[in-house]
Amino acid sequence: MSTNTVLSYRSMEWNPQPGLSLGQAQQAIYHLLLDIVKHWPPEDVLEEFRHLFIHHAESVSDQAVPAMHVILFANDEAEFRNTLKRCCYILVNNWEMARRFDAVQGLVQVFEDPLLQRRTLSPTLKRLRKWVQNFIASQDFEELKLFAARLSEERTINRPGDWVNRYTSYLLVPQYVNEANSIEQRQAAKALSRRLKEKFKFDLALYTAHSQSALPRRQTVQNPTALGDSVLRLIKAIVAKRGEFTYHNLANLFLEQTKDTSYGNFKVMLPKYLLYTVRSNPISQKIYNHLQSRLTTLYPEHDADPLDASLLLRTSNRVIDCLMTENRQTPSPLFSLVLSQGNALTLAIVLLKLVLISRSSQIYLEVRIADLIRYYEQFPTEECQWVINFLEVFRVTFAIYTDNIEYNLVRINAPSTAKSSEDIIIDPLDNLDTFRIFSQKLNRHHS
Secondary structure (H helix, E strand, O other): OOHHHHHHHHOOOOOOOOOOOHHHHHHHHHHHHHHHHHHOOHHHHHHHHHHHHHHOOOOOOOOHHHHHHHHHHOOOHHHHHHHHHHHHHHHHHHHHHOOOHHHHHHHHHHOOOHHHHOOOOOHHHHHHHHHHHHHHOOHHHHHHHHHHHHHOOOOOOOOOOHHHHHHHHHHOHHHHHOOOOOHHHHHHHHHHHHHHHHHHHHHHHHHHHHHOOOOOHHHOOOOOOOOOOHHHHHHHHHHOOEOOOOHHHHHHHHHHHHOOOEHHHHHHHHHHHHOHHHOOOOHHHHHHHHHHHHHHOOOHHHOOOEOOHHHHHHHHHHHHHHHOOOOOOOOOHHHHHHHHOOOHHHHHHHHHHHHHHOOOHHHHHHHHHHHHHHHHOOOOHHHHHHHHHHHHHHHHHHHHHOOOEEEEEEEOOOOOOOOOOOOOEOOOOOOHHHEEEEEEEOOOOOO
């Protein structure tokens, strides 16, 4: 470590008192890392982190190692784990904001230090190495690696299970809604998830625009989906609207119709609304019957009560459970039935319509998406193609309808007075190839 770095740190005003409690020792470590991550080069910060958590050796701070002693001698592995996690995300947050993505990857590599496997007679070092090894074997470390993988250069997804890296924006959601995680971890997860969604949305709009232009092949923009060229036809099919009956308008109309109704009546009307635009699909009747049966017995004690925001949210979340996963570990029977018959778009549209009437349910839905990704991750990639197809259709659908880029269809060679897809009624016999997709950025923003 450079002499200048050491001197610049020692000039800072940070002098915790001796005889620290566990909480004070933890705050001392956090304060140290917060200071140095803002003033030091990442390589020096990583070296200091290694000294504290791997080597348990000298530190530029006279109080850092004693503070770590207090944490270790408390003999509480859970508290040590929380300390280590929070320290990691203090660094991740600051490096992510500074766009030092290589440093985040370097943080993960610190835990590959062979010293962790070396035998020692020191009870303190033995406890430290054992606890760090347990952290490396935990889901907490998997979550840290998730950050590093997405903040580093794009990876080639060709090994079993690697397909899940496409959907990191969803896998991060459980981290930032979990109040047991530190504020640093939650902030880092939310910021990265949002950035990944924005990137996908922008790349999709860019690809859509360039794929319809006359650019030379070498200038074409990379397709951000795993759907190939068929994504253009998918977007056209999703955007195709019938006059005033857009998904947003249908959602507003349904909310208006049910605002003064009883909860029991709302439950009768909900499946009809969800399946209105896809009722010609044979699978729709099966979905309708399944939802109707489930809703009949849902919160029956409130059937005579007026519908309110709480009942709307809880009911929407229960429908999501029914459509996705009911035990948060395995796919629901309805999810498997719908996708096994090739109805990814139908399911995506039903989920979209649900979120459009219950905006607060989108986070809940994304957590269930993460549950399913984790379930299917255990299987070979070739066995997950139908699920991957659904995930691609789902994120394209939601990028189009719930974010701040609006897509419209315009018929090619139409008269100059032709209007956008808000006013186009597309006949089922129409050739979608006669339409072009146009996108524009809107001012609205949904978090």
